[in-house]
Amino acid sequence: MNREQFAALLEKYQEGRCTEQEKQLVEHWYALLENDNAGGVSEDDLDGAEERMWSGMQEKASIPDLNGRDGNSPFRSIYLRWAGMAASLLLIAWFFAGKVLDRHVPLTAYTWQEKRNDSQNVLPIVLEDSSVVELRPGSSLRYPNRFEGSKREVVLKGNGFFSIRKNPRKPFYVHSGGVTTRVLGTSFHVSTAPGGRQTKVEVVTGLVSVYSEKTSEEAVDMLVSPNHTATFDRNSGKFSPGLAERPRLLNANISFQFHHAPLAQVAQHMRDAWGVDVQAENGQIMNCTLTADLSGQPLYTQLDIICAALGAKYKVRGSTIRIAGPGCKMRGTHAFQTRKPNPMQT
Known part of the structure; x- marks a missing residue:
């Protein structure tokens, strides 16, 4: 020791x-x-x-x-x-x-160092494998000068954004707030609330697995995909799924220009573009048609427009978006035109 x-x-x-x-x-x-x-x-x-x-x-x-x-x-x-x-x-x-x-506590390296961000700005830290950690104010990171053995491991206290260089032969582990996040090569946020009661992992690209310190790596608690989150509650010892507050467009080739398109088709386009599952409380509303140009709109703005056109509402339940409404038997076909915003907006 x-x-x-x-x-x-x-x-x-x-x-x-x-x-x-x-x-x-x-x-x-x-x-x-x-x-x-x-x-x-x-x-x-x-x-x-x-x-x-x-x-x-x-x-x-x-x-x-x-x-x-x-x-x-x-x-x-x-x-x-x-x-x-x-x-x-x-x-x-x-x-x-x-x-x-x-x-x-990772033991795979000979020499460790710790950096704490006491400034008001994000502190970038370049690791030995060229991975980058953007350390948020008030946070600290312990990491080795050189990654030895079959693992790359760091210990985070606070909040950080990780851009990990892909290396399937040497997976990357982040230990933070009772949670271990395992990745091969991806980008994601890890944040632990003051007091360490909750730790949240939000994935931007790639796929990560998360598990608590009390379980084994083989017993993965949750797989997290882009635009999804996993929040660990220390009191219950359980993870809960969720969606990112500001989802990023994952596939820019998906069209959001609809002309008398059934909601089922619109929902499929949203799944393909955002990686988010859109479901209906009742199957009838999925037959309602929509005429609208939703290009360049953020996900939740798209949902607001769709629901306004169909007289429906949506709720985020875990990692799923559920749309509820009376259906369109008596309402007929709906058209809703939008002003196209800045194409860089997501």
Whole structure:
């Protein structure tokens, strides 16, 4: 175990992100070094204690040679205490080498550094593999100087936008707020709310898998595609699907000029262009026809126009858009002309 791994464990404990096993290790560790009756360790206890704990661990890691002293010697109690410390350190070293922290705190690189964005502007960070992280104000990123082994791993605290260079042989992992995001090469946002209660992953391009720190990588909780989100709630331990607030046009070759087109056809064009599933509460409304030019309009503006023309309403339910309305038996065919905006608008 090195100093970086030690500091990462204390940070997880302070933020309440430790597993029960990690929590017990920290409290036992602190009791041996600081206070025999420590029990739970408060944030104030750990503030400023890192240096003392690390120094004490290094100092007491080697046991003096007490051979030849009789069992009643006062050195006996010192020996037993130091032996307990050594056993504790061996347990901690084994723990850090095992699978638990292999997933929570990346161990695949030799040298790590951390950058924090204390400015009011986005801070771009270029990683060793030419991937780029746009770090938002108030956020920090821990990353290796060089990616070793079969993984590329970083630890994010706060918000960041990732543009990851594709490398199928070495997937990229982002650990943030109890969530691990795994990608091969794509771009996405990761944001953790203050307090770490929720972590949200929003995909711009490509496909990512997300899972909580309490599950294995093989048991992926959710796959997230472009214009979709996955939000992890730490209290429930579950992910919920959603849509991006500002979806980006994924296929500019899809036509949005409709002339007496049934809503079913319009919905299919929207799926192909935005990657978003559009459904109807009742099948009848899908037969209603629309005449309109929706080119250049953002997704939600397109939906507003469609619903205004058909006398319908829409709701976002998870990752699906559902349109509800009375249908068009009595309303006839609808036409709705729009002014074409700036073609760069999405």
